[in-house]
Amino acid sequence: MKKKILILIILLIFVLSGLFSANKYYNTGDTVFSFNGGINLPDFILFSKSSDNVFGFDTHIQVGGTLGLSYQVFLTNSLALGGSLSYRFNSSISSDLFVLVPITAKLSYYPFQSEKFDLILSVDAGISYFRYLEGKYVSPYVGISISPSYFFTKSWGLGLEAGINVNYDIYFASSSNNKSLHNAFGFFSPITLKVIYRH
Numbered sequence: 001m002k003k004k005i006l007i008l009i010i011l012l013i014f015v016l017s018g019l020f021s022a023n024k025y026y027n028t029g030d031t032v033f034s035f036n037g038g039i040n041l042p043d044f045i046l047f048s049k050s051s052d053n054v055f056g057f058d059t060h061i062q063v064g065g066t067l068g069l070s071y072q073v074f075l076t077n078s079l080a081l082g083g084s085l086s087y088r089f090n091s092s093i094s095s096d097l098f099v100l101v102p103i104t105a106k107l108s109y110y111p112f113q114s115e116k117f118d119l120i121l122s123v124d125a126g127i128s129y130f131r132y133l134e135g136k137y138v139s140p141y142v143g144i145s146i147s148p149s150y151f152f153t154k155s156w157g158l159g160l161e162a163g164i165n166v167n168y169d170i171y172f173a174s175s176s177n178n179k180s181l182h183n184a185f186g187f188f189s190p191i192t193l194k195v196i197y198r199h
Contacts, residue, residue, distance in 0.1 A: 028074055031074070042188055080107070098130070115151065116151050139168045143165030
């Protein structure tokens, strides 16, 4: 059994090394623009000064939606840097809508790239505007994602993107309470279909 596993690992290493050592499709200065839309899943909320952490649908947040766009320029033939803007919305169990608008810098690594297929690993970091009921504020935002993409022409393609992101301070306390007890990290997982244009 150990020999079979070892053989599989060696074969996997050879296959992956062949993929990663393939000729690079992109050049420094190439640009990529994408527009995406999909669902925004609530994962969990971690309170910074409490053990009342909640997960999944216990967050009292319903599945929502997301729309976004990004623009990046290749710094090398594998790294692209740019920015992204998204609009995300979910509702509470009381049907109150909350909105999150992340504005981020976006760094992407292309471990595999070709004329027809790309695999993209991305990190986003920036700020997000948050609105829920009467509360409005700006908070730090970080996200990671993976995206396989298929190109049906030289310039146009479709991709799936899935990731997880976190922003700080989901809930507000009323003025009569200690607000710091309600500060929290909110984790969400957007899953989107994206249209890509590269040049």
